[in-house]
Amino acid sequence: MNTKVLKTLEYHKIIDRLTELAGSTPGKELCKNLLPSSDIEEIRMLQAETSLALSMLYQKGHVSFSGVTNIRGSLKRLEVGSILSPAELLAICRLLEVTNRVKAYSRKENSEEEPNALDVMFEALQPLTPLANEIRRCLPSEEEISDDASPALRSIRRAMRQMNDKVHAQLNSMVNGSAKAYLQDAVVTMRNGRYCLPVKAEYRGQVQGMIHDQSSTGSTLFIEPMAVIKLNNELRELEIKEEKEIEVILANLSGQAGVEQEALESNLTLLTKLDFIFARAQLSKSYDGSEPVLNNHGVINIKKGRHPLLDKKTVVPIDIRLGQDFDLLIITGPNTGGKTVSLKTVGLFTLMGQSGLHIPAFDGSELAVFDDVFADIGDEQSIEQSLSTFSAHMTNIVSILKEANERSLVLFDELGAGTDPTEGAALAIAVLSNLHRQGIRTMATTHYSELKVFALSTPGVENGCCEFNVETLRPTYRLLIGIPGKSNAFAISAKLGLPEDIIEEAREQLSQQDEDFESLISDLETSRVTIEREREEINHYKEEIERLKQRLEQKQETLDASRERILREANEQAHAILREAKEYADTTIKNFNKFGKQGIDSRAMEQERSRLREKMSSVEKNLAIKTQRAPAKTLQAKDLHLGDSVRVLSMNLKGTVSTLPNAKGDLFVQMGILRSQVNIKDLEKIADVETAAPYKHQTGSGKIKMSKSASVGTEINLLGKTTDEAIAELDKYLDDAYLSHMPSVRIVHGKGTGALRKAVHNYLRRQKYVESYRLGEFGEGDAGVTIVKFRS
Incomplete structure (x- = not known):
């Protein structure tokens, strides 16, 4: 990888951030020296390590590697048998303490999990706790050796303290006694490691001993008295x-x-x-990074990528594709619109991905592995080399054309700028065509319309643009692939107050071909905005459908659970009833046997029978379904016709015959919203009952009720009608249904916009004979129907 591109794409800034996150000096060195690799297997291994460490960070929090120093020099000295200093031994101790801490951090709660690459490294760590404890016991700090380091050292230091006490006692007696008059100051001092007294020079003969030093003026001599020389000698021997x-x-x-x-x-x-791996993981966590999918096919597909050096709260994510349907992407758009950022994002993501670093983009983003990345970005003008901007850029481009191959990624910013526009555009097309013929993955930004036409007319070349809002005169920083950028010079100038006549005169300078091309781009932009808006609506509908689907599934699960619970409770109740019935039967048989043996006592038997009858009556009151009464007239299959009104005796509900009886006498009856299969023996024709003798002399009103009962259905369908039509038809239907003594009816109005449902509910709210109404439940039609209950 050429080193120039690392500086151009600001790769070193990412490395600086990474280095700050490492906790140890050796770890920081690894971070500083991190360079992109072109070996895809090595890169995948690095990416996997980063992902594993990131997972541990989210699960267990941060782990510190502070305390790890480079002890290889000390280890070399140990190899030749040298004795280490306390500082070196403490460095080894700190290394072992960090080892123990990291080892503890790595322990898993579930030991059955398969070990991964990091687990292998954690497992290989050896805390050597006895050695660390021994060093820490003997060396509390670099300047101190503990008395407990050895029994001999403890004994020596105890003797030294005793000897010190003796020396001080002897000297203090002289300071406060016989030698007091000869001393410059009444203190005990130390010279050359031996205790002395500060004696005035004129009294040097009065204090016998060894002179070790004198003051700068010569007025004071520091004399070790003869009385403590032996003690000082013994103290010195103890120090040795x-x-x-x-x-x-x-x-x-x-x-x-x-x-x-x-x-x-x-x-x-x-x-x-x-430390190096966890620094990479912390970097990924800091910008919400993800592991890219790597390939050797030159395919780049970045989803919602954010430049890592920009504020993640304000940067606009971009989607970039290259290398699959096209290998050359030409990006157009206004200045400060994000074109250069898009180039740098692709280049920097490639360098980061090949260094084992996560990229700040959505999961599943793809990066290609390249042998080299080339970039011509920024002002290359060089005063020292007497190069203009154009010359500097062209020198760089020439170098790129010599070195690039199909395993390279090439990035050009404002290709062909800095010279005559016509010649610059022609040069740019020639350079891009040369790279395109070689199949080299290339991205270029430009202002030239000729390059837009080149991209539209050349297979394998695609246009892209950075969106610009003309109303606000601000770029949106969104990268749109497949659409060339429209020149906004006239629109921006008008917004900024340039007179309209000047703008019109400028428009006249454009050729008809240029004007048509800009109009085409404008139409494409309008179509894109419309399509995006429709796509957003479709996604919204998809989300709503998914929510409704989940609600339906939840309701179905609730219904299934309720059905199972009801069946279970019913079975339990039935079992209890059977058990109780058996117990009563057993008791009854036992009593009758008793009465038979004792002789027939009719009075006692009657009392027992009454008691059982009362018990059966109380049980019948608790049953959910009462014993049905017998039909007034036994029906035959020939007595029933489609649409006949009948009463289902077991349910005590009115209904309409939907099908004719089969050979077994079973048929379907529609009872309001319920359609159920019953047997003909469980039916009673309502018409036969209501036309019996007691009703023969009824008034016209009674006859109307009979005819309504025979003709009015339990449901009205208002679908496809306007609000006025529906309410008029509903008014007549509800009157007929109420006169027919129907307990409830079903109104089908559909969901739609909800206008018809609202009108129906407003109408029902004003009807006095309507007791209540509600929307249908699951299985009844949901919000598309309304169930109405009449007052009795």
């Missing part, structure tokens, strides 16, 4: 013993560390790599 014992302790600790040299080396390597 202490130093030797400390050396023994450090040698012992170094020896223990040397035994675990390989484990320490492995821990350092693993922790550094894990």
